[in-house]
Amino acid sequence: MRGVFLCYKEAAKIMIKQDKGRRIIGACSGAGYKLGLTQAAAIEWAPHNITVNAYCPGTSKTVMGDKYIEESAKFLGQANEEFENDMLKMTPLDRIGHPNDVANMVSFLASKDSGYITGQSILVSGGAHFS
Numbered sequence: 001m002r003g004v005f006l007c008y009k010e011a012a013k014i015m016i017k018q019d020k021g022r023r024i025i026g027a028c029s030g031a032g033y034k035l036g037l038t039q040a041a042a043i044e045w046a047p048h049n050i051t052v053n054a055y056c057p058g059t060s061k062t063v064m065g066d067k068y069i070e071e072s073a074k075f076l077g078q079a080n081e082e083f084e085n086d087m088l089k090m091t092p093l094d095r096i097g098h099p100n101d102v103a104n105m106v107s108f109l110a111s112k113d114s115g116y117i118t119g120q121s122i123l124v125s126g127g128a129h130f131s
Contacts, residue, residue, distance in 0.1 A: 001037060004028065008041045008052060016048050025109045026054035028121060035121045042119030051118035055105050058125025059087065060097040092127035101126075 004026050015021035024045070026038060035054075042052040059065045073083035088094055105124050108114055123129050 004054075005037060008037070012041070012045045012048070012050055012052075015050055016045075022050055022115070023110050024050060024052040025106060026052070028054045028056045038121050039119040046118060051115065053109050053114070053117060053119070054121040055102060055109065056121055056123045056125070056129070057102045058091075058097050058123065058128050060099055060102065062099055065096065087128070090128055091125070095126060097124065097126055 008024055008026060011021070011024050015024075024041065028038075038052055038054045045052060059068060069080055069084055069087070073080045076083060078086070084096070088096070102124050105122060109117070109122075
């Protein structure tokens with residue numbers, strides 16, 4: 001949490017000093033997203049027209065996601081496929097995320113189209129987690 005706080009703080013400091021930059025986008029885990037911190041930062045820097053949001057990715061088809069599936073399956077004494085199938089049963093969209101799912105959310109949060117969104121921690125998990 002300290003790392004996220006320091007990144008938010010330093011980014012805002014530079015944006016305010018330069019009077020440029022309007023988006024702070026944090027990355028938080030789906031399980032431990034920093035909702036309160038993101039909301040507090042959004043309130044703090046709203047007078048400077050800076051929006052603060054976070055994206056919280058679920059499991060994706062990446063090296064890290066594959067490692068999570070492998071280690072979790074091993075811990076539970078399951079085959080990787082069995083663990084992945086169990087995980088999909090708890091994911092309403094019935095698929096593992098793709099890196100583009102997260103990239104598209106970040107691109108949107110960085111765009112002008114998101115100018116009226118602030119203080120949000122957005123889960124990108126296919127419905128496996130809800131806020």
